[in-house]
Amino acid sequence: MTCPFLEYRSEANNRQFDEPRAYCGAAEQFVQPMRADICNNRYDLAHDEHCEIYLEHADEVSAGNENGNETENTGQSAGDGA
Ligand code: SF4
Numbered sequence: 001m002t003c004p005f006l007e008y009r010s011e012a013n014n015r016q017f018d019e020p021r022a023y024c025g026a027a028e029q030f031v032q033p034m035r036a037d038i039c040n041n042r043y044d045l046a047h048d049e050h051c052e053i054y055l056e057h058a059d060e061v062s063a064g065n066e067n068g069n070e071t072e073n074t075g076q077s078a079g080d081g082a
Contacts (some may be wrong), residue, residue: 001041001048002039002041003024003047003048003054005024005025005026005027005039005053005057005061006022006023006024006025006039006063007024007025008021009021009023009030011032012028012030013028013030022039024039024053024059026053026054026056027053028062035051038050039051069071
């Protein structure tokens with residue numbers, strides 16, 4: 001499972017790209033390419049173990065789920081630069 005904060009956007013914070021890029025909804029910024037492996041739990045990495053941003057915002061995830069918040073973007077894109 002990928003991080004629930006992970007989204008794909010082609011525009012945010014006055015930055016615009018031709019293809020959607022990994023965007024962190026917790027940090028409200030585009031994900032650095034090196035960190036994208038953590039967001040996607042690639043290799044032996046896990047967002048809920050290795051990302052300090054996720055750990056800081058983990059309580060927001062469970063709160064959102066309890067409220068039936070269905071704003072999570074589950075649309076996947078192959079354009080994550082991998
Ligand atoms: S793993 Fe960390 S950087 Fe990646 S989307 Fe989740 S909170 Fe943001």
